[in-house]
Amino acid sequence: MFRSRSKEDHSPAAEAAEELTQRDPQAPKGRPTPKRRDAQAQRRSLSKPPANRKEAAKRAREARRADMAKQREALATGDERYLPPRDRGPTRRFARDYIDAKWHIAEFFLPIAVLILVLSIVPNVQAKNLSLVLWMGVIAMIVLDSVVTARRLKKALRERFPGENLRGVTMYALMRTLQMRRMRLPKPQVARGEAPRR
Structure with missing residues (x-):
């Protein structure tokens, strides 16, 4: 009555469906998925508040520089998102x-x-x-x-x-x-x- 499904679900149709759902790791993305600890560390470093005023000013400068670069590119290409x-x-x-x-x-x-x-x-x-x-x-x-x-x-x-x-x-x-x-x-x-x- 309480048997696991994995033991009884080995039909050829189930195996074919499983093969279709498995994605080629190089297909659309073209790069390996980062490990969870690396992704979490990166998220923490981005969301962590700046330690001091100097760090906050540096982040604001970098964000402003990135915005201006996007705006310059948009003015050249006509991309409405960043105009x-x-x-x-x-x-x-x-x-x-x-x-x-x-x-x-x-x-x-x-x-x-x-x-x-x-x-x-x-x-x-x-x-x-x-x-x-x-x-x-x-x-x-x-x-x-x-x-x-x-x-x-x-x-x-x-x-x-x-x-x-x-x-x-x-x-x-x-x-x-x-x-x-x-x-x-x-x-x-x-x-x-x-x-x-x-």
């Missing part, structure tokens, strides 16, 4: 893609400003007048392009994200237009002319 709070969320991602998919006059502001500066230094009245006209023209074109971009982006955001809080997204996108494409962070994830990601 700074100002870049997170589907609305911000859509705004980034919307800006990166188009050409904007504001992204050429720095090279044009250098050209205007060079023209203003030249000891020639005509060059100085030309630099002034260029300066006014560039500012006017940037303002016009920004107004048009802001209106179109707001419309696209309202269509794509009805009922969501869109506060600050347009200004975030316009600030991105002022940066040259290769210097933008997070890095552009869409090519010019490509539709924004879902």
